[in-house]
Amino acid sequence: MVISIGEVLVDLFGMYSDNGVSYKQCAGGAPFNVACAAKRAGYESGFVGRVGDDLFGKFLSQFANGLGLDYLDIVEDKSANTTLAIVQLDSEGERSFCFYRKNTADYLIDEEQVISAVKRAKIVHLGTLMLGKDEGERIADFVVAETKKQGKTLSLDVNYRDDIFAGKNAVEIYRKYVQAADIVKFSEEELDMFATGTTFEEKIKSVAEGKLVCVTLGKNGSAYCLNGKVVRVGSISVKPVDTTGAGDAFFGCLLGQLAGKDINALTEAELGVIFARANACGAITTTGYGAVDPLPTREQIEKAISAK
Secondary structure (H helix, E strand, O other), X not given: OEEEEOOOEEEEEEEEEOOEEEEEEEEEOHHHHHHHHHHHXXXXXXXXXXXXXOHHHHHHHHHHHOOOOOEEEEEEEOOOEOOEEEEEXXXXXXXXXXXXXXXXXXXXXXXXXXXXXXXXOOEEEEOOHHHXXXXXXHXXXXXXXXXXXXXXXXXXXXXXXXXXXXXXXXXXXXXXXXXXXXXXXXXXXXXXXXXXOOOHHHHHHHOOOOXXXXXXXXXXXXXXXXXXXXXXXXXXXXXXXXXXXXXXHHHHHHHHXXXXXXXXXXXXXXXXXXXXXXHHHHHHHOOXXXXXXXXXXXXXXXXXXXXX
């Protein structure tokens, strides 16, 4: 099972009309999206997080309970608010957003939640929004230590957000978690922040020692580096309307397929199939609005690949 630990929040999508702007609420948060993607694609998946004891938090709890996740531990915290992300889309479906994160609950996960979840997981996927707060960084350190202690695989999506760090050196904070993880996902822009070298191959190799590193490439699919070999895997062609959660969909489908496998023993052909499915999952998600509602099933993924 893949168990994601981190933020679950409400995405408020701005909808423009002649009368002004109205907002549609959707469930979101990168690690929550990863958990949803893995489950929708047919793999065992769970989630651990925290929301406020408010209308938004109750919406998220109810929504999550209806997903059929194999493990779910969302606490409604009476002392904090639910985290919000205000999202706006351009004509190409690319998003920009800002976070409402004053006295919010996403980084208040406690150690007992972590210990119980790690026991049940094969892959522990760590969310990074919590790294913007000292309390969140402490729990992230605990997740890393507990995952290593129990001999489980640690996954990290860099999902870099400079605006949540309030003057701290965000790259250096992220770096220790990148180094600790067994599986890491970067965007091309994020790879440039953490890697050394001039070519793409040099860059991805510089951060891939002892781990599987994958890089999302938008419409061009993805690339990965394992045991010093760099491979690119193409994707299906779609017409995107909203790219929110595409990387999470890709990663959830990828991790679901990798859970319980000896990653280093997989052949290039086997990894090609795994990454092709993950690429298709991410692409299909961009054809609908929101991060969770458009997530495809395994049957939809396979059909899209076979029609390529």
